[in-house]
Amino acid sequence: GAVVSQHPSRVICKSGTSVKIECRSLDFQATTMFWYRQFPKQSLMLMATSNEGSKATYEQGVEKDKFLINHASLTLSTLTVTSAHPEDSSFYICSAEGQGTDTQYFGPGTRLTVL
């Protein structure tokens, strides 16, 4: 149980384009999902908290207009990196928290490379 999928696993795009990443909880309903960014050999940095049916809350320093988050259902959250630039290249990982629990289960991550 508690399986989280993420798609795509890897994406390469040109500077200026937008990229959408999907995060799905496959066998449980996730009221809350989290989006993290991880640079090579570094820790996970929380970007935003996504709650089904309401607006996402962003961590300090994260531009909400650049990283659009939509939590359309209890099993799906999407992160769109708009007008991507090379400095946005990173490993983006989502996690899902089950209802009534504070345990987070992580997706496999999406490696974004912006040329």
Place this chain on the structure above:
Amino acid sequence: GENVEQHPSTLSVQEGDSAVIKCTYSDSASNYFPWYKQELGKRPQLIIDIRSNVGEKKDQRIAVTLNKTAKHFSLHITETQPEDSAVYFCAAPRISGGYNKLIFGAGTRLAVHP
């Protein structure tokens, strides 16, 4: 807000030895402390967690201890095996806006040599 510090940043042991990783946290209200294992290019996987109403929890070769007074918790791996080699992250919650957001330590790169 919550601040989590993790030590050491790298740890090298011989197969069969024990490994200990320590974390400190700042928010005395924190009540949930998970440990994640991340292999290169893979997702972090929850390996064990502990809540503030207990002082120790064990699962086979892995154990976690919690000292609420000192605000630190530790991961203990006994009889290490090469497949234990990975980066380990501790975390503590920061309650913000009604959500339990996890703040992660910087990670410990564990290398187990055969």
